[in-house]
Amino acid sequence: MNELKIFAPATIANVSCGFDVLGLCLDTVGDEMIIRKIAEKGIKITKLVGQDLPMETDKNVAGVAGLTMLEKLDLNHGFEIEIYKNIKAGSGIGSSAASSAGTVWAMNELLGKPFTAKELVSFAMEGEKLASGTAHADNVAPALLGDFTLIRSYTPLDIIKIPAPSKLYATVIHPQIEVKTSDSRSVLKQNISLKESIIQIGNLGGLISGLYTSDYDLIGRSLHDEIVEPLRSILIPGFKEVKESAIACGALGAGISGSGPSIFALSKGKEMAEKVAKTMTETYKTLNIDYDVHVSKINSKGCRIIG
């Protein structure tokens, strides 16, 4: 096998009370990539369609993630990568993570799986470091492992895959506005009250319990973020209306996807998730802001071979 065509999924990081520790994998939104063994050593990006991103290996997240993996190997060949981006950069659903994760996942497949999923996460994190300055795992981990992932610890890296109940669906709306990562970071407080932290911990515990027991109501009751959402949501026009309308429509809960501007809702069943999508779009129609909207079950596998 010298070539693979793969689907590299979009992901939702944070998931309300899971700020900086939780992520989930989408199934109907993602990039396509072709990864091919070539005689020349190293990594070459030969095609990049759909987004205006650098193609130089060391300036592209896919290139950097791939190079990080290559450093651990002693190969007499290299890889070339074609990237067909469907996930918009800066949308808040893991655009860079999909490219990083897809690259290392496909390379690992082509090489006969020398690396564990956890090792792949650590390679892909180097792509995230290039994209955002921080080697965070909350998008690359679900893109590689599927389902929900919990980052228990970074030192040492300890990622737990948590199965999603079969009827859990995500709706994601991406309002086409730019929220600078620097802005979404600068609004965060460096200190919080112990009381706020305890509320967040209670909800995170409830959410994880709800996932293991397929208790959709508990999942819904737990989808609160008292710490980050109140600050970051200010940067997203219409956030409050979209969230409230989604919940009023029947969503289990809603919040900011990653650092925004995308907003996600979780629902029980595809039908409800589609109804929620319709309701969420109404707000942006009123505000005259362009948007993309996606409905997806939770992807239990992560990256996959297609075509």
Added chain:
Amino acid sequence: MNELKIFAPATIANVSCGFDVLGLCLDTVGDEMIIRKIAEKGIKITKLVGQDLPMETDKNVAGVAGLTMLEKLDLNHGFEIEIYKNIKAGSGIGSSAASSAGTVWAMNELLGKPFTAKELVSFAMEGEKLASGTAHADNVAPALLGDFTLIRSYTPLDIIKIPAPSKLYATVIHPQIEVKTSDSRSVLKQNISLKESIIQIGNLGGLISGLYTSDYDLIGRSLHDEIVEPLRSILIPGFKEVKESAIACGALGAGISGSGPSIFALSKGKEMAEKVAKTMTETYKTLNIDYDVHVSKINSKGCRIIG
């Protein structure tokens, strides 16, 4: 049925990363109580053996918890209570909670179970309010529900029971020193860094995942408390040595039980828990501090009828 003899279990609150949200129920340590219907209305404490505690109904946690339940009922009779304390007051393994929980649990049984477990928790919390000034649920919830309990929220009260893996055992050592509740509260910081909170959340998520999947290693890796333990452990002589020796001996992890001074360890299997008990006692022998030590599986039921 006019009379019940029950076992009211000791409990471990907080459980390291679960500060203020988690608790677990013990099986071999607890009080015995007799609760009897009597013609006279109200609650009477007729016997209190083993600890020097007030017997006036409104000054005794069992009395107050019982009265709180009675307020919700229109009974033409009352109850008398005999309490045989085995759990020492101030030990940090839920002495007051056992009395409050035992009372309302037994009354509910005698009345044909008019109340849900959650309602019983809210009654028993009033006993805790008398004992410590705060109507906290982290001991009464596991005493009433068994297993591990998570307090997702207080407003509204939302308690989740989380099953413990069958081979999970607790070792608890109670050094016979007094730690004033006011001291163990005053050392707490009111504000913490967002970073500390995220570490705690990751571990709490890991611990809950480990419980659902019977992943003992993950339970062990998650038993850390970066926020409260470093502050409160200063009040417990020998804490660091006891904790380190327990883990070196093979315990999955160890920490402060409730607000101390008891120290708990969790182990896989009874044999290991007993080995850990032996190791933990060595430290207090060296320090010439008297101690009680208990080994117990996790009690999956909570209060129970005996005799």
